[in-house]
Amino acid sequence: MQETMNEYSGLVLAYLPSDKEKEVQIFPHARVDGDCVGTAVALASSLRKLGYRAQVILDWQIPPRLSFMNVPDDLITVVTDDNEQEIRSRQGLAFAVDCSEGHRMGKAESLYSGAEKKVVLDHHVSASPEAEIAYVDGKSASCAELMYLLLQTWEEKFEQKLIDRFEADCLMVGIQSDSGRFSYENTSPSTFQIAADLMERGANVTDNAYHLFDETCEGKVRLHAMALSNMKLFADGKIAVTKITKQMMDETDAPEGAADGIVNILRDIDTVLASFVIRETENNELRVNLRTKVGFDASEFAQKMGGGGHHRAAGFSGKNVDIDTFADTIVAEASAFLERT
Numbered sequence: 164m165q166e167t168m169n170e171y172s173g174l175v176l177a178y179l180p181s182d183k184e185k186e187v188q189i190f191p192h193a194r195v196d197g198d199c200v201g202t203a204v205a206l207a208s209s210l211r212k213l214g215y216r217a218q219v220i221l222d223w224q225i226p227p228r229l230s231f232m233n234v235p236d237d238l239i240t241v242v243t244d245d246n247e248q249e250i251r252s253r254q255g256l257a258f259a260v261d262c263s264e265g266h267r268m269g270k271a272e273s274l275y276s277g278a279e280k281k282v283v284l285d286h287h288v289s290a291s292p293e294a295e296i297a298y299v300d301g302k303s304a305s306c307a308e309l310m311y312l313l314l315q316t317w318e319e320k321f322e323q324k325l326i327d328r329f330e331a332d333c334l335m336v337g338i339q340s341d342s343g344r345f346s347y348e349n350t351s352p353s354t355f356q357i358a359a360d361l362m363e364r365g366a367n368v369t370d371n372a373y374h375l376f377d378e379t380c381e382g383k384v385r386l387h388a389m390a391l392s393n394m395k396l397f398a399d400g401k402i403a404v405t406k407i408t409k410q411m412m413d414e415t416d417a418p419e420g421a422a423d424g425i426v427n428i429l430r431d432i433d434t435v436l437a438s439f440v441i442r443e444t445e446n447n448e449l450r451v452n453l454r455t456k457v458g459f460d461a462s463e464f465a466q467k468m469g470g471g472g473h474h475r476a477a478g479f480s481g482k483n484v485d486i487d488t489f490a491d492t493i494v495a496e497a498s499a500f501l502e503r504t
């Protein structure tokens with residue numbers, strides 16, 4: 164049975180490295196987003212205030228679209244073939260945030276999975292935690308909300324402020340990202356209560372919203388135009404699909420992450436219950452983003468396809484298959500899924 168946040172908080176504290184030379188290493192998922200970065204960074208920074216060594220271990224650099232978060236370099240270590248052993252030697256505890264399993268961490272997987280002591284904090288309904296101590300709340304809109312609750316218990320226990328302006332802003336980025344600026348179904352009264360306190364502590368909602376949702380560039384606008392005009396509808400308009408090839412990325416000179424948001428536009432078509440954006444990646448994989456409305460469980464469908472996520476937003480990948488064939492498979496599977504549910 165899942166313990167309460169208070170119990171979890173105590174268990175985590177007791178599990179932190181007693182040898183203060185050892186490091187708490189915090190692992191977000193690969194293909195980072197505002198929630199996993201915000202949560203990880205707020206934890207690392209708070210642990211340092213409590214006198215622990217803490218580092219966020221990333222599979223790749225923080226992408227330019229999140230550079231507005233101004234995460235200090237010394238909080239982050241990016242895993243390479245050269246430094247993996249050295250990172251392992253500093254390890255006192257591995258702490259997964261916004262994901263529950265090593266295989267979600269890209270190149271950081273073996274550093275997490277091989278750790279002696281593991282803790283998870285997550286809000287993915289499809290999670291099956293790979294850790295001795297785990298707190299997973301699938302109802303929480305963001306992992307940042309859970310991190311806020313955890314840090315609040317520590318603030319009370321140590322009578323020390325941990326969430327200052329920087330940490331508050333990081334957590335707010337997580338909440339705004341994963342709640343779709345307080346508009347997705349997962350947004351709860353608690354989301355607003357936490358956000359209100361973070362705002363009082365100095366979080367900047369307006370700048371975050373611009374950088375997370377509105378800021379764009381020419382290449383991205385051109386890519387969106389192309390992807391939207393190629394969109395196809397199936398199953399009486401209930402399923403929308405578009406493909407983004409590497410050639411389209413090149414032609415439009417679209418930056419990394421430029422395809423973000425297209426899947427939401429397709430979902431918002433009045434007849435659509437499930438939208439899919441299928442994208443060719445640099446390493447010749449296919450990456451599928453899925454958004455749905457009530458009547459189509461994105462998490463269940465994505466798991467069926469070997470991926471995972473939330474009820475309304477999920478993803479999965481395709482390997483060794485061309486994009487057209489994979490699109491046909493997805494349409495057939497999604498149509499059958501609709502018939503059944």
Ligand SMILES: [Mn+2]
Nearest residue numbers: 198261306341
């Ligand atoms: Mn999240």
